[in-house]
Amino acid sequence: ALHWLRHSLSSLSVRTFGLMFSCIWDISSWIVASTLTRPRRSNTINHECPEQKCKPGPLDLIFLIDSSRSVRPHEFETMRKLMIDILNSLEIGLDSTRVGVVQYSSQVRSEFSLKTHADLDSVVAGIRRIIPLAQGTMTGLAIRYMMNEAFTVEQGDRPKVPNVAVIVTDGRPQDRVAEVAAEARQRGIEIFAVGVARADMTSLRAMASPPFEDHVFLEESFDLIHQFGLQFQDAFCGLDLCKEMDHGCQHVCENSPGSFHCLCHEGYTLNQDGKTCTGETQVTSRLHCDAEDAGRALQTSKIKKTQSRRLNRINIYRTL
Template identity: 50%
Template sequence: MKSLFGGLLYCFSLLVVQVHGTNFRFYGYEPQRISPAIRPVQAVQNAISATGIQCKIRPLDLVLIIDSSRSVRPGEFEKVKIFISDMIDTLDIGQYATRVAVINYASTVNVEFHLKTYFNKGDMKQAVSRIKPLSTGTMSGLAIRTAMNEAYTEKAGARPLSQNISKVAVIVTDGRPQDKVQEVSAQARASGIEIYAIGVDRADMQSLRLMASTPLDEHVFYVETYGLIEKFTSQFRETLCGLDICSLETHGCEHICVSTTDSYYCKCQDGYILNEDKKTCSSLDICSLETHGCEHICVSTTDSYYCKCQDGYILNEDKKTCSSLDICSLETHGCEHICVSTTDSYYCKCQDGYILNEDKKTCLSKTPHS
């Protein structure tokens, strides 16, 4: 995931600068300059606006790490909880969508709830409302280590690497860490966690830079008061929005369009193969391949194929293999007198005094009737 949260915060910075003057600073950017990182987000928003198509939210394993040290006043901590609740409202929360965990820290660290604890917004927001400040020191490094070693484990609800779910941590602090953050933050980033650092009021900017992922100008943010932090979520949904290209008529896939996290690909219906242009499909004679699986006979159709058996055999339930059939045990063999089974088929014969007609089924008496 490329700086999704960062795009949101910069978008909002432009708005806040107009309204509040110098109360908001997006670290590393001049307020009047639009970040190149946000332009793809704007393009997506424009496409959504033009087409009326709803955006598709990327699933995340999101861990919110909040500072509740003694420097954070009770009223300010309530604003942080509103910020978290508003952020939850912007997300597609669910077992197979975005999962959220919250870590509360000061000199000690509490995992308020894990990624696997809540899969609906109502319960999650209720849990956030019950969080109490710890009101001691500021052990930011310990909080990040707890996120890495406890919150981002499969036991706690993090999805395995094979599912390619982005792991994002957002740390909010107003002070200077009382422990070392550089090494543990580097370990967390190396493990695949993307870290955003939000500083408020007295926050130490150098520490924020040591914690955050690169590029720093997309991952480090600062606001002068907790009163502004709630505004960060105003465009969060649009920033996380990845346009579902398969919902547009311009994807170009002849048969089937399959959306992925960042893009899409084309595939073909059964009986067709994707051409070199990766868009169009050509009919495939599956029976010409050794992989069709038919034991006896493969019959190609327009879109697919089917298996059949040689005479004297019947197709099994797997629709692939064949079993020998005693046709003479069936009423449909057609022999007028005697049916004789063979290994692969059968033949008809007549009783004494009769000869087999040309149809090889019926019999004619040798003795003329008087």
């Protein structure tokens, strides 16, 4: 009887172990299969602006870059990459966004003007050819040059097009900047001030356009400077109102800064309501929707408010 009991327990243990192993194997196989078929979560933040050309309307854009001796070679390369990343998100051309680059230290040197390059590839090539000056930090002198020389008709500036300047510096200016920067802003130049590492916040605020929370950026190191690039792209890409709201266009909705238009396919005419189309002629027409009405539903967006302030301020400057 004892032998029979031992044999039964042994058989039961083997069967139990086999059943447990089979269950564990099935569960493990299910976990592996689920892991392989489940969509993986990415840690990469998807920023749409750098991948798509935004069309904020024509801009005359000048980069004013600090190439003083305190800027190390790898830091200057990061600054170079920042400019290229920003430009990759914009539509570059003589009829859209024009770009010029001025570098400064104890002296000021124009690398190329607003009328030099007609496309993105040539602008990028020009940026890659820049050799740092490696001297002092005369930021005020550089701002005056930008105002009196870079943003002129002779150098490719367009009178009816907004002027935007991006100043990148890593130190404290060795000359006065507040007065000349104020004069530049009064002439309608919108200034973004980007400081890195040793930059002085008071000087950055003295240079930048208001509101400061949208135009002043201070980063701890050049490794973080790309964060400004993303915010700059957001400010100028703005919101796609065609995607964000019910536009009501029968055929095509086309986004533009602060507004949108309804378009008709070839062979149709846009009706007086600005939304529906009639197929009577071979004319493709458009009608602007009211920009303020279109943007009112999205006033809670910081990007929208920033863009509205920028465009309104530029329009005021242009009428002075």
